[in-house]
Amino acid sequence: MRQPLETDQIKNKDELKEKIGHYGDSLIIVNSNNKYKVHIHTNKPNDVFEEVSRYGTLLFTKVDDMKKQHKNFLSDDVVDYERDKSIFCIVSGKGFADILKNLGADDILCYGKNKPSVNQLVKGLNNLKAKNVIAASDDSDILMALKYAASLCKANVHIVESDNPISLISIMMSISKDYDIQTTFETAMNNLENIQFCGIAQSSREVLAEDGTQVHKGDFFAVYKKKIVLSNPSKNQLLTNVIEKIVSNNNNLVTLYKGANIKNDEQLIKLLKDKFPSLDFEEYYGGQLNYLYYITFE
């Protein structure tokens, strides 16, 4: 890892060496006035950042996976990198896969009903033939497998810890192909929650929500910020109630992403437009299995 540090609290290189030397080896410190450039091999990069931050301002940081570099160096496998960076999205719904591909994702693993195995993820990551990969999935349950796959594949994988397809759209809307890998990753992380959304599902059992809302078996319910916020036996009434509850003055576009199990209902958008004439409505096929609809408010 490398990190330029600007500080008035450290007098010389030896003092800095004393403070961070025990975190690892191969320590190199170069300094000019109150600026120090530090190179160190460590298993605890975050601890080093935390330690040096006490004494001054970190101008920028760079962490490389040395174990992976070493493994790649020893390996007989030859990878012909075709790209410096790629965006890899892992989603359940075919509709979301198409949307993300169109928004610039380099490859999509569309897993449908069954969550992807580590092998599938490694294959997907290696198929990109990119030196650096930004990987993000629509389900937090995939995260562990993705982290393991990242350690097994050749590329430097930066995992964006997303847990829904709307965050993936948000990421793709915020990044540019012209960004370098670090900027892409930081932008992705900073824009994960840009789009307000809720999910609409049908209950398969009796549920008592955190706020006391009773959801009966067969009822439709809305999940907003990971909590059940509304329920209703009528899907259309629930959609109306949700929009009334969540839409604010800042919103003028409501988008419905239909799940795989939703039949075409041409009347629904018309009904909503009549009910909320000041809002624009758009409808797309998401193909997700967990929710009947994802609804976004922009």
Place this chain on the structure above:
Amino acid sequence: MSRKIFIIVGDNLGLSRQQINYDALEIVKFPVFVGETEYRQSEEYSASWLVSKYENEKVVAKSSTLIHNEIAEIVERNRANYDLFIHVVMSSGLSAASFRVAENVKKQFENIVPIINVDTKQAINGVGNIVLGIIDLIKTQPDLSIEELEKACQQIVENTFSWFVFSDLEYLYRGGRIGKAQSLMGSVLHIIPLLGLMGDEKEGIILAQGKARTFRQINDMIINQIKAKMQEKSVTTIKRAITLQGYGDKNKEAIAEFMEKIKTLPCNEIIHGEGGLVDAVYCGPGAYGISILL
């Protein structure tokens, strides 16, 4: 004694002649083709005329390069009365041919009268902003040498930044002007692309600056990017902003909201540009945007 300078510019500058307070200037009209027929900007054949044709007749329009002889004729006609010509040319990254024509005219008059060709790295109101910036320069620093003027013009180019919102990128695409923004075309999801021409970028091509789902988001994005650019350049006040609008009634509300938002920017002068026929070829209905000179 101050130098007598004549400015030549194509009519893709997002300004009308009345908006430019400088006598020694001639605007050369780009040939515009709708189908096989050639048109030039006039009262009858204006931006709104073409936008209406786009909307009602689904025509395809293109523009051609400025004609060498027309520019040479302007120089020939005026060279007895002026010491120097400045030809302000649209970005060579967007039209290499236009810059080549300008260079050929310069060569033709080599040893007869000096000509500075300014590669603006801009189009539409960005070109207009650079023209007005150069006029300010001529008026405030009349004694600059040709070399100093050339250098100062380059600084104006590097400090001019433009953002465009086009409802439909097809018009840019058909005209071969889309550059790296092509990646924003053909999305399943309805997105509004934000495009830009940044004076500090070497290539002078249209770059994708972002994308959004609503005009409110895109308007905020422009304002934030302008503020970021000001911060990056350590500038507290915009010298001049020229807006781009008026291509039909499409996006009227979004444009009105944008015009309100730009009033919040610290800016010495805001000019509401009047785009011409050739600008409309690439903008299409409902386009709007802003160019700033820092």
